[in-house]
Amino acid sequence: MSGDRAALQSTPISHGADWDFELLDQYHAAIAKVAAEFGLDTYPNQIEIITSEQMLDAYATTGLPIGYPHWSYGKEFIRNEQAYRRGMQGLAYEIVINSSPCIAYLMEENTMATQALVMAHACYGHNSFFKGNHLFRQWTDAESILDYLVFARRFVMECEERKGSEAVEQVLDACHALMPHGVDRYRRPAPLTLKAETARLKAREEHRERSFNDLWRTIPELAAKVKEKPDEVFPVEPQENILYFVEKYSPKLEPWERELVRIVRKLAQYFYPQGQTKVMNEGWATFWHYTILNRLHEKGLVDDGFMVEFLKSHTNVVAQPAYDSPAYSGLNPYALGFAMFSDLRRVCEKPDAEDREWFPDIAGSDWQKTLDFAMRNFKDESFIAQFLSPRLIREFHLFAVADYKAEDTLLVDSIHDDRGYRRVRKLLSQQHAQEIRVPDVQVVRYDRQGDRSLTLRHVRRRGRPLTNACAQVVAHLRRLWGFTVRLETWEDDVKLGSVVECSA
Amino acid sequence: MVHLIDRRPNAKGKSAVNRERFLRRYKAQIQDAVKKMIGERKLADMEQGGEVRIPRKDISEPTFTFGRGGDREIVLPGNREYIAGDRIPRPEGQGGRGGNASEGGEGESHDEFVFSLSREEFMQIFFDDLELPNLARTELGRTERHKSVRAGYTKWGAPANLSVKRTLTQSLARRIALSASLAQQQRDVQAEFEMAAAIGHASHAAALHERIEHLERRRGGLPFLDETDLRYRNRVLRPEPIARAAMFCLMDVSASMDEDKKDLAKRFFTLLYLFLTRKYVEVDLVFIRHTDDAEEVDEDTFFHDTRSGGTVVLSALELAEKIRADRYSNGWNVYAAQASDGDAFGADPARSARFLREQFLPRARYYTYLELTAPHAQDRASSLWAEYQRVQELAGNFAMRRAAHREQIYPVFRDLFKKDTVSTS
Numbered sequence: 001m002s003g004d005r006a007a008l009q010s011t012p013i014s015h016g017a018d019w020d021f022e023l024l025d026q027y028h029a030a031i032a033k034v035a036a037e038f039g040l041d042t043y044p045n046q047i048e049i050i051t052s053e054q055m056l057d058a059y060a061t062t063g064l065p066i067g068y069p070h071w072s073y074g075k076e077f078i079r080n081e082q083a084y085r086r087g088m089q090g091l092a093y094e095i096v097i098n099s100s101p102c103i104a105y106l107m108e109e110n111t112m113a114t115q116a117l118v119m120a121h122a123c124y125g126h127n128s129f130f131k132g133n134h135l136f137r138q139w140t141d142a143e144s145i146l147d148y149l150v151f152a153r154r155f156v157m158e159c160e161e162r163k164g165s166e167a168v169e170q171v172l173d174a175c176h177a178l179m180p181h182g183v184d185r186y187r188r189p190a191p192l193t194l195k196a197e198t199a200r201l202k203a204r205e206e207h208r209e210r211s212f213n214d215l216w217r218t219i220p221e222l223a224a225k226v227k228e229k230p231d232e233v234f235p236v237e238p239q240e241n242i243l244y245f246v247e248k249y250s251p252k253l254e255p256w257e258r259e260l261v262r263i264v265r266k267l268a269q270y271f272y273p274q275g276q277t278k279v280m281n282e283g284w285a286t287f288w289h290y291t292i293l294n295r296l297h298e299k300g301l302v303d304d305g306f307m308v309e310f311l312k313s314h315t316n317v318v319a320q321p322a323y324d325s326p327a328y329s330g331l332n333p334y335a336l337g338f339a340m341f342s343d344l345r346r347v348c349e350k351p352d353a354e355d356r357e358w359f360p361d362i363a364g365s366d367w368q369k370t371l372d373f374a375m376r377n378f379k380d381e382s383f384i385a386q387f388l389s390p391r392l393i394r395e396f397h398l399f400a401v402a403d404y405k406a407e408d409t410l411l412v413d414s415i416h417d418d419r420g421y422r423r424v425r426k427l428l429s430q431q432h433a434q435e436i437r438v439p440d441v442q443v444v445r446y447d448r449q450g451d452r453s454l455t456l457r458h459v460r461r462r463g464r465p466l467t468n469a470c471a472q473v474v475a476h477l478r479r480l481w482g483f484t485v486r487l488e489t490w491e492d493d494v495k496l497g498s499v500v501e502c503s504a
Numbered sequence: 505m506v507h508l509i510d511r512r513p514n515a516k517g518k519s520a521v522n523r524e525r526f527l528r529r530y531k532a533q534i535q536d537a538v539k540k541m542i543g544e545r546k547l548a549d550m551e552q553g554g555e556v557r558i559p560r561k562d563i564s565e566p567t568f569t570f571g572r573g574g575d576r577e578i579v580l581p582g583n584r585e586y587i588a589g590d591r592i593p594r595p596e597g598q599g600g601r602g603g604n605a606s607e608g609g610e611g612e613s614h615d616e617f618v619f620s621l622s623r624e625e626f627m628q629i630f631f632d633d634l635e636l637p638n639l640a641r642t643e644l645g646r647t648e649r650h651k652s653v654r655a656g657y658t659k660w661g662a663p664a665n666l667s668v669k670r671t672l673t674q675s676l677a678r679r680i681a682l683s684a685s686l687a688q689q690q691r692d693v694q695a696e697f698e699m700a701a702a703i704g705h706a707s708h709a710a711a712l713h714e715r716i717e718h719l720e721r722r723r724g725g726l727p728f729l730d731e732t733d734l735r736y737r738n739r740v741l742r743p744e745p746i747a748r749a750a751m752f753c754l755m756d757v758s759a760s761m762d763e764d765k766k767d768l769a770k771r772f773f774t775l776l777y778l779f780l781t782r783k784y785v786e787v788d789l790v791f792i793r794h795t796d797d798a799e800e801v802d803e804d805t806f807f808h809d810t811r812s813g814g815t816v817v818l819s820a821l822e823l824a825e826k827i828r829a830d831r832y833s834n835g836w837n838v839y840a841a842q843a844s845d846g847d848a849f850g851a852d853p854a855r856s857a858r859f860l861r862e863q864f865l866p867r868a869r870y871y872t873y874l875e876l877t878a879p880h881a882q883d884r885a886s887s888l889w890a891e892y893q894r895v896q897e898l899a900g901n902f903a904m905r906r907a908a909h910r911e912q913i914y915p916v917f918r919d920l921f922k923k924d925t926v927s928t929s
Contacts, residue, residue: 046509461574
């Protein structure tokens, strides 16, 4: 960072907790300037001030500004409202949406310091992450999501008018049950555009004309081709995107139902990167609000009172209670992510012997480039596997506990010592992997020639069973499919006894 | 460049439609809950919203998720004492180590989805089979004022309202209650220990000493503050009295009035009460029950306590008049509602009717009589009914109807107050 104190301004933008729109604008300009100094690349920002009631509304629809009506959002709303009214849960300072322009909601109750924190966090932290991270780039289209939401809402409401809200609700319920299994984890080849398709056809035609040889006609024909084998398995490869399979092949879905399935699938796909980059995304945003606001203080644009308040909020956000504390509710992604990015910067700027041994290629490198690289090219799983340092494992006192079915007690697998670092890091990385959190259930057979039944296969790993709710999910799927649906469980290529079946 | 948009003026009820859908989907469960609430509630509380509990499993949204079992490793933060290879007993449930007394209570609340119905939602469900139209609110209500007053303590609230004194009182009480038996045990064991030490029974004494220490630890382990201890100051908005009304509820509680009839009566009284609260900011309730003798009782006794005996209506009327003269003679609008099955004997009906006509009615705004009949005996007129019919002919502020089913209550009520609604609205 440049230390030319002469260029630094020394009068704070404001004092005290009150904010108005003019001040917001000034703070935003200052933050934007610092962010540009650090080379953060973002979508344009749109900042909206909302009340706490509106924040509760936004909570219910997972932050989306427009959603289709569904009872589950009502349930979510009631749950949050209740918790908020009873003082059991505070509200987030902000919600930010991965769209272009990037919309950030700020609560009117926030103080000036909090608003500044939130602007740095959401409008520059999250925003640059949305724009830069490969998962978001690959899977979501920030430009069009708002339009799509408008379309989805209108479509759902039209369906309700024509088909009755109950029919629509049934389809949506079924789709929601399968939402985690409605995402593509690997990219499909993009469908050819009409232009490319015609060009290809034309090229083939030309090739045929060029290589035409009348001689081929004189060769006697073989006997009639063997008919397709009736017991051919379809789909040829197991399909993991169950909603996509339903949308494409369900024998009974009406067109409007198919479109509903598609809408839910699109939303699931839109949220898919968020679930996989929780630690990175929050860590990145927290790291940048911390860095940007400290820089503002260095420049003398904010006073000490501002910093004290900011640091108080900041430390609350990055607190990590121990596993046996009453406040513990899992690893705090803000804490872990912030610590990892900060640590990464430290490794770049002031590496010690251990860092040189563990991170030979980044120790001592340019921290901005390294962080940018990390932000763009990883997800939680790989980010932890790559960058969690032994120092952090020590700081967090991380330890791995093994829970084996065959044993009466839990076993402490490894702790923060020389023997344990790699193992703890590997396990923590796996813990953030999609496959560990969402069971592996795939479509293996659609009996097209026979009774049109659909067979799913749950590949069980390490004996971890599904909950009983799986029977309800199968029933939901049957409603979409229209014919018998059964769920088999396999482990190590052996089919296990129990089959959940819901017949037509 | 940044766009700053002030969304605060936008409508806030964006989730209202989703909330309404949720209520509709679980209507049956909510109706059950409301029915239960009606039974437990006091008339004056009837109009408030209420807390509804729905078993969480009924409203869960199923997905394929992992259940318990199988092999897995979990990485946790905050290790202090373990090294690789240590064995830890498997925790019961998910509470981890150091489970304490409050866990049972928490588990319960996790199984139920609790939420509040607003006043309107509650009334809508309450009157679902009564088809309540909007009652006209009269001009009188315009000038009402509200004052925020303390109203005791609640278990839930914003942290700012935490009452430290109350909370600590609760905590102290809980700790005394929970540690009393431990202290007793400790004293006993201590005595035994001294005995054993005195006679030199060393191994026994050592065991006892260990036991004493164990009890000591358990006493020490009681949490100083528990979630159940928290108390919050509660404030409610109370209307400043501007127009006042006293409502007399008179009910026959003789043996022939069974629970069904009382339920009908309660709905009738509730309606009248609601009607009055729409016209008057403050409504006082007086409950008078009678068999062959009348007494003023509290609401709970009024609706739930059964008595046996004959029926003398006059006694209730006399008591009502006495109370009216004592407490509500000045500046009060007096309304009365009487519910009975009409089984009065001898000279009582005639004397009651006369007393009503000559003494009570001239000083009351309105008097309604509801005769509760058995579902299939509509045509048999009771002796009281016959006498009261004559009162109706003579007095303008008296009305009477019969009802046998829940659905009939509202139409009856509307009939009764048609004149009044027209004249005041």
